[in-house]
Amino acid sequence: MGQIEWAMWANEQALASGLILITGGIVATAGQFTQWYFGAYSIAAGVFICLLEYPRGKRKKGSTMERCGQKYMTKVVKLFGPFSRNYYVRAILHLGLSVPAGFLLATILGTACLAISSGIYLLAATRGEQWTPIESKPKERPQVGATIKQPPSNPPPRPPAEARKKLSEEEEVATGVSSGPQENPIPVTDEVV
Amino acid sequence: MGNWVVNHWLSVLVLATWLGLNVFLFVHAFLLYEKADKYYYTREILGFCRCSLKKQLDHNLTFHKLVAYMICLHTAIHIIAHLFNFERYSSSRQATNGSLASVLSSLSQEEEGVSWLNPIKSPNMTVTYVTFTSIPGLTGVIITIALVLMVTSATEFIRRNYFEVFWYTHHVFIIYFIGLGIHGIGGIVRGQTEESIKENHPHRCAESFETWNDHNSHCKPPRFEGHPAESWKWILAPVVLYIFERILRFYRSQQQVVITKVVMHPSKVLELQMNKRGFSMEVGQYIFVNCPSISYLEWHPFTLTSGPEEDFFSIHIRAVGDWTENLLRTFEQQHSPVPRIQVDGPFGTASEDVFHYEVAMLVGAGIGVTPFASILKSIWYKFQHADHSLKTQTIYFYWICREIGAFAWFNDLLASLEQEMEDLGKVGFLNYRLFLTGWDSNIAGHAALNFDKATDILTGLKHKTFFGRPMWDNEFCTIATTHPKSVVGVFLCGPQALAKSLRKCCHQYSSLDPRKVQFFFNKENF
Numbered sequence: 001m002g003q004i005e006w007a008m009w010a011n012e013q014a015l016a017s018g019l020i021l022i023t024g025g026i027v028a029t030a031g032q033f034t035q036w037y038f039g040a041y042s043i044a045a046g047v048f049i050c051l052l053e054y055p056r057g058k059r060k061k062g063s064t065m066e067r068c069g070q071k072y073m074t075k076v077v078k079l080f081g082p083f084s085r086n087y088y089v090r091a092i093l094h095l096g097l098s099v100p101a102g103f104l105l106a107t108i109l110g111t112a113c114l115a116i117s118s119g120i121y122l123l124a125a126t127r128g129e130q131w132t133p134i135e136s137k138p139k140e141r142p143q144v145g146a147t148i149k150q151p152p153s154n155p156p157p158r159p160p161a162e163a164r165k166k167l168s169e170e171e172e173v174a175t176g177v178s179s180g181p182q183e184n185p186i187p188v189t190d191e192v193v
Numbered sequence: 194m195g196n197w198v199v200n201h202w203l204s205v206l207v208l209a210t211w212l213g214l215n216v217f218l219f220v221h222a223f224l225l226y227e228k229a230d231k232y233y234y235t236r237e238i239l240g241f242c243r244c245s246l247k248k249q250l251d252h253n254l255t256f257h258k259l260v261a262y263m264i265c266l267h268t269a270i271h272i273i274a275h276l277f278n279f280e281r282y283s284s285s286r287q288a289t290n291g292s293l294a295s296v297l298s299s300l301s302q303e304e305e306g307v308s309w310l311n312p313i314k315s316p317n318m319t320v321t322y323v324t325f326t327s328i329p330g331l332t333g334v335i336i337t338i339a340l341v342l343m344v345t346s347a348t349e350f351i352r353r354n355y356f357e358v359f360w361y362t363h364h365v366f367i368i369y370f371i372g373l374g375i376h377g378i379g380g381i382v383r384g385q386t387e388e389s390i391k392e393n394h395p396h397r398c399a400e401s402f403e404t405w406n407d408h409n410s411h412c413k414p415p416r417f418e419g420h421p422a423e424s425w426k427w428i429l430a431p432v433v434l435y436i437f438e439r440i441l442r443f444y445r446s447q448q449q450v451v452i453t454k455v456v457m458h459p460s461k462v463l464e465l466q467m468n469k470r471g472f473s474m475e476v477g478q479y480i481f482v483n484c485p486s487i488s489y490l491e492w493h494p495f496t497l498t499s500g501p502e503e504d505f506f507s508i509h510i511r512a513v514g515d516w517t518e519n520l521l522r523t524f525e526q527q528h529s530p531v532p533r534i535q536v537d538g539p540f541g542t543a544s545e546d547v548f549h550y551e552v553a554m555l556v557g558a559g560i561g562v563t564p565f566a567s568i569l570k571s572i573w574y575k576f577q578h579a580d581h582s583l584k585t586q587t588i589y590f591y592w593i594c595r596e597i598g599a600f601a602w603f604n605d606l607l608a609s610l611e612q613e614m615e616d617l618g619k620v621g622f623l624n625y626r627l628f629l630t631g632w633d634s635n636i637a638g639h640a641a642l643n644f645d646k647a648t649d650i651l652t653g654l655k656h657k658t659f660f661g662r663p664m665w666d667n668e669f670c671t672i673a674t675t676h677p678k679s680v681v682g683v684f685l686c687g688p689q690a691l692a693k694s695l696r697k698c699c700h701q702y703s704s705l706d707p708r709k710v711q712f713f714f715n716k717e718n719f
Contacts, residue, residue, distance in 0.1 A: 003515055004355050012345040020341070027273050033280045056350075065350055105320045106276050109334065113341050186634060 021046030021110030380419015480538030500570030550682030558687030
């Protein structure tokens with residue numbers, strides 16, 4: 001069990017709790033239950049939690065599958081700096097958000113699930129986990145001009161005409177070296193194998 | 194489309210029947226509560242009531258997930274419906290307008306305590322209190338939380354990367370099923386008793402509810418009884434089957450597995466050759482493996498890489514996660530008694546179809562090459578012993594992977610097959626092409642320089658390695674021209690996208706004339 005990142009599961013659980021809060025809130029508000037205003041709160045809290053938890057953090061090892069379209073929310077969540085990075089903050093935040101929804105039966109399930117998620121985040125925080133945003137690395141286009149040194153001033157030495165014809169046949173087959181000026185997208189270095 | 198129907202008609206039939214039954218049961222229960230006289234007074238308070246039924250049938254992973262989604266959907270409907278019910282019970286308990294609903298609500302527990310209808314016993318009781326102090330309410334909350342935990346730990350991301358979280362959390366299904374079985378005890382959903390309907394038929398007496406308590410009225414106050422718990426009837430059979438399966442797995446695992454050979458291949462691949470009494474396999478099957486010294490509860494599936502004709506069975510294990518890394522480390526240390534291994538299986542449908550085609554095109558992508566090890570070995574044995582069940586005359590094997598390091602063992606298998614075929618003088622039987630999709634200019638340059646060597650520098654095989662993905666149009670074209678009158682079976686073990694392009698090519702290159710070349714794409718679930 002050495003490589004578990006609890007925060008990843010806490011993230012899934014929190015996202016699910018957000019959705020449950022929204023659903024319970026809609027039921028209570030639309031059905032005009034007694035104390036339905038807790039339902040309205042629940043919808044707002046659920047939406048906030050879903051937005052906060054939607055961008056998945058980066059895994060410590062290996063590549064992370066991004067959620068569809070998460071890069072917009074990643075930018076927003078990143079702005080909060082330590083408040084979004086630190087999982088202690090998230091644990092306390094979720095615990096706090098879950099309390100008001102506990103007063104209404106329709107949303108109490110959301111409270112329970114969010115409280116569990118808060119507990120898992122607490123566990124993650126005690127193990128030193130942190131939320132790191134997934135950023136796409138800018139692709140470095142190799143600078144063509146910088147790697148090609150001075151173009152040769154003399155033409156390459158060529159063997160006599162008959163040998164040249166045979167050589168060009170072999171070259172077609174080998175698809176190897178190409179002669180003549182050509183733009184190389186990748187820097188070409190000579191290697192003696 | 195026709196091909197798909199032929200391949201899938203049984204699954205579609207089963208699925209349609211199951212869905213149809215679900216719909217039927219739902220509608221039937223719904224109409225019962227909507228229309229039956231027994232529930233007239235219940236409806237008075239509640240408006241309308243819904244009861245959902247959950248059936249579980251475990252066949253394989255896809256069906257399991259489908260059932261899980263259905264359970265979640267029905268759970269949501271069930272909870273929302275009961276929320277409305279409780280709200281209505283609560284408001285009619287608090288109503289003071291003397292309506293039928295409030296009169297019904299105030300029917301209390303006189304005379305053997307069965308005549309009450311409204312579970313909320315006093316105007317001060319909140320719905321939350323009733324929920325947590327009644328068996329249905331409490332079990333409902335607990336098992337729903339269990340369900341949510343199971344679902345969130347079973348998402349693909351968690352399953353693939355943190356398998357133990359998924360595996361151990363999923364075992365709360367035990368709590369779920371126990372809770373589900375006792376969820377109905379308590380009789381909160383109530384209908385009028387038979388005798389009560391004789392004394393107080395709703396169609397006759399509902400209007401005159403103010404006079405029920407008068408001595409000389411024709412209508413006595415109605416009495417109600419609760420439903421007995423019913424969900425156990427639905428889950429009993431599957432639970433028994435599951436328990437039986439676990440017992441069987443335990444029994445099978447106690448049988449001794451003798452490890453006859455351990456081979457460490459490069460790129461962290463471990464090969465285990467084993468023997469077990471009474472074990473017999475077919476091509477393309479897999480087994481579950483457990484190593485108690487690493488983890489008592491974890492069973493992991495591995496495709497069998499040996500042919501059925503060999504006197505041992507083997508698996509190749511690659512270190513990709515916690516359990517596999519631990520296993521490799523344990524075997525590397527070469528302790529004097531080898532760690533004990535438990536085996537359950539074999540499972541999976543045998544891929545017998547491979548042997549029935551004159552020409553077979555086998556495509557294995559990445560790890561998908563493993564079942565083909567078994568298939569190729571088996572084909573070779575059958576060919577050597579002139580087995581008549583083998584119709585195959587030519588095989589085209591396409592092996593596509595990013596880098597061959599992890600499959601160096603498969604390389605060796607191909608090399609030995611190549612050698613044996615040369616010895617038998619049957620060089621054209623197996624034609625294989627290896628495609629390396631993760632190459633760089635170094636490798637390509639290296640290959641170009643060694644162009645005229647007889648064997649490939651990367652694999653040591655007679656056939657040269659190709660770089661990049663195969664151009665299927667060319668391949669199909671070549672095969673169609675080489676075998677103009679044959680039936681070609683195309684088998685794939687790899688990603689969905691590849692399946693789509695192969696299927697397309699099969700349609701494209703199959704001749705319209707049924708006597709000429711026909712390509713059949715077989716979707717195999719390895």
